[in-house]
Each structure stands twice: as structure tokens, then as C-alpha cells.
């Protein structure tokens with residue numbers, strides 16, 4: 001029986017377990033179905049930590065749809081899926097190579113696994129100020145020299161750039177390096193021919209997708225996918241690792257929501273929904289191109305992440321005007337661009353509202369975009385595992401260069417570190433630091 005069917009059945013039982021609310025709502029009518037479905041692992045309801053019934057059946061069906069060897073449902077976001085994947089594959093003192101534009105959860109995974117990190121710098125587009133692809137040639141030459149247990153990267157990036165996972169996976173395999181792809185922003189890649197193939201289709205060992213970001217599911221829903229032909233690891237280790245980071249009270253409504261989301265997106269209706277999203281975005285772009293709006297346009301870019309700039313105004317000012325005057329909030333903005341994330345749930349009408357607002361924003365023809373400077377290559381002095389909870393002191397900013405930072409400097413979004421604890425402060429970082437800087441002593 002599917003989770004959805006299981007939860008829609010009326011259960012005549014007096015349950016003395018958590019949760020205390022007895023599947024009734026106490027706060028708001030909108031929560032009603034949530035309360036009706038909110039059980040713990042009572043008899044017949046399976047157990048996410050050791051699934052044998054409806055949850056196992058649902059995860060197996062999802063793995064088939066997603067072309068994975070195994071799919072694990074995660075109710076605590078891609079964050080917890082990333083930590084689980086790292087814990088399963090990486091042991092203390094293993095060397096791992098990590099793309100610098102990874103989400104902060106990867107750094108936390110380095111702390112928790114006790115791995116030694118080397119950073120890999122992705123390519124960048126200085127005109128737009130974004131990291132772009134992982135260069136397979138550069139990766140190959142680094143893997144030729146050093147031994148790593150795993151390479152961890154993000155594709156698509158927060159801004160929507162997809163890397164050539166197929167080539168990267170071949171390179172990693174030939175060097176016996178596990179490839180973990182954070183595809184938190186790429187859930188739709190699994191369901192549409194209009195997008196690049198998913199990490200599972202392209203040969204990655206692990207793919208982590210977040211269903212709440214683009215796929216229309218509820219917050220915290222994620223899937224950890226393991227490839228069919230991952231080598232040298234027992235399946236059981238992944239379940240054990242997932243169990244370290246998952247709550248012992250996973251939400252059944254969220255589990256059902258994951259199941260429902262995958263079923264919907266893999267149905268004809270779901271595919272039409274994704275097609276419509278892209279048709280609407282193309283219309284939106286065509287219209288705005290006539291009004292001085294430029295879109296990030298690259299064959300590896302996922303157009304559902306609307307990355308745009310308007311000639312004659314900075315991304316920050318554009319964002320402020322849209323927010324103050326039109327009540328439109330973007331995902332992120334900087335001196336160049338503003339980023340609008342779309343996905344299942346973005347209607348034509350919503351795009352129209354953004355379109356009209358963008359057209360009406362006034363510009364200054366003398367304005368020129370600044371060039372963005374990318375962070376320098378990080379100097380790791382203390383490995384992440386040893387950089388946690390260190391003794392620290394304060395030094396004046398002007399005396400802090402080459403001292404070891406105790407603080408994380410990270411604009412959020414996008415959650416990419418500019419300076420992690422344990423790394424030497426470089427001249428470039430000074431503009432981000434307070435007058436008194438926390439350094440490890």
C-alpha cells in the first residue's frame with residue numbers, strides 16, 4: 001500500500017504514542033490534513049530508520065523512477081542528506097576534494113567526518129560574478145597527482161549552472177574517487193528533457209536532491225540517491241549514516257509529500273507542468289529582452305533560475321525597487337544581477353507581475369556594472385575537524401592578515417563560504433571582517 005493510501009485510511013485505534021495531538025488540529029484549519037496524517041512508527045506504519053513496508057516500497061518505486069540503485073527519503077532537507085552521504089563514504093583522515101562553491105553543509109560534513117579537505121576552484125564568469133562549471137581537465141590533472149576518497153561538487157549551482165557530470169563521473173571512476181553531486185537545485189532534471197540529465201543518469205555515485213526548492217514539495221523534503229553501480233560500499237552503511245542525521249520522529253506527512261511529488265512529476269501531468277514552466281519562462285524572457293533586460297544565457301544554464309540584469313541599474317538597486325514598490329522579493333541580488341528562482345508552482349501570472357515590474361524600473365544610462373572579484377585560493381591552516389570550538393582571541397583587522405580565522409564568513413544566500421574557520425585571512429577578506437577579528441590561538 002502506498003504511503004498516501006495508508007494515511008488516507010481511517011484508523012480506529014486509541015493511540016498512546018507521540019504525537020500528542022491525536023491527529024487533530026489545534027492551531028489552524030490549514031493544518032488539518034497534516035494532523036490527520038501525523039503518526040509515529042506505530043504498528044503497520046513502517047519505520048524510516050529500517051524500512052520494510054510502505055516506506056521501503058515507496059523508496060524502491062522512487063529509485064526506479066529516478067534511475068537510482070537506492071533512494072532514501074529525507075525529512076530534514078538536503079543538508080541532512082549531504083551529511084549522511086559524506087558520513088557513509090568518508091572516514092576520518094580521508095582526503096577529499098571539494099568544489100569551493102559547495103553549500104556550507106559540506107563544510108559541516110568535513111567537521112563531522114574528520115576528513116582532510118583540498119579545495120577545488122570552479123570556473124567563474126567575472127562579467128556576471130558567478131561560479132560556473134567544474135572543468136573536467138583541471139579535475140583530471142588534480143586527481144592524477146593526489147589521492148582522494150571523494151570529490152564533492154554542486155550541479156546545478158545555486159544560480160543554475162550545470163556541469164558535465166558524465167565526463168566528471170568517468171574521470172572520478174578512473175581514479176577510484178567517489179563522486180558526490182549536490183543537485184539540491186536540480187530536482188527537475190530528473191523529470192524533464194528540457195533540462196540536462198540528472199546526476200544518476202550521468203554516472204555519479206551519489207546525488208542529493210531537494211524537493212522543496214524547485215519540485216513543489218514541502219520544506220525539508222529531500223532525497224538521497226545512490227547509484228546502481230556504486231562500488232566498494234555496503235548498502236547498509238548508507239542507511240546507518242542516514243539514521244545518524246535523521247530525527248527519530250520523521251514526519252509522515254513529509255514522507256507522503258515526497259512520494260506524491262515524485263509520482264506527480266513523473267506523470268504526464270507533471271511533465272506538462274514542467275514544460276509549461278519553461279514555455280512561460282521563454283515568453284517572459286522574449287518580452288523582457290525588448291526592454292533592456294539581459295538574461296544569463298548559456299547552454300549549461302537552467303533557465304528556471306531566472307538570472308537577469310537590467311542595463312543602467314545595479315542588481316541591488318533593482319532588487320530594492322522591486323521589493324519596495326512592487327512587493328516582489330528575489331532569492332538573491334548583488335551589484336550586477338538579481339536571481340529569481342522558479343519551479344513547480346510558478347504561474348504565468350506570477351511571471352507577468354515580475355515582467356511588468358522589471359519593465360517599469362527606471363535606469364541611469366551612465367551606470368556601468370562593476371566587475372566582481374572572486375575569492376582567492378583558500379589557505380587551509382587547520383583542517384575543519386580541528387577548527388571547531390578552538391581557543392580564540394581578537395586582533396585588529398589591520399593586523400589580521402595570515403592569522404587563522406575562527407569565524408565563518410559567509411553571505412547567506414547562497415551559503416558559500418568566503419572564509420572558513422581554520423583558514424588564513426588574506427588581504428582580500430579584509431572588506432568582509434569586523435574591526436576586531438576572531439582568530440584561533
Ligand SMILES: Cc1ncc(COP(=O)(O)O)c(C=O)c1O
Pocket residue numbers: 076077078079080102103105154157158182184185210220222414415
Ligand atoms: C546548493 C545547496 N545545497 C544544499 C542546500 C541545503 O538544502 P536544505 O535547505 O534542503 O537543507 C542548499 C540550500 O540552500 C543549497 O543551496
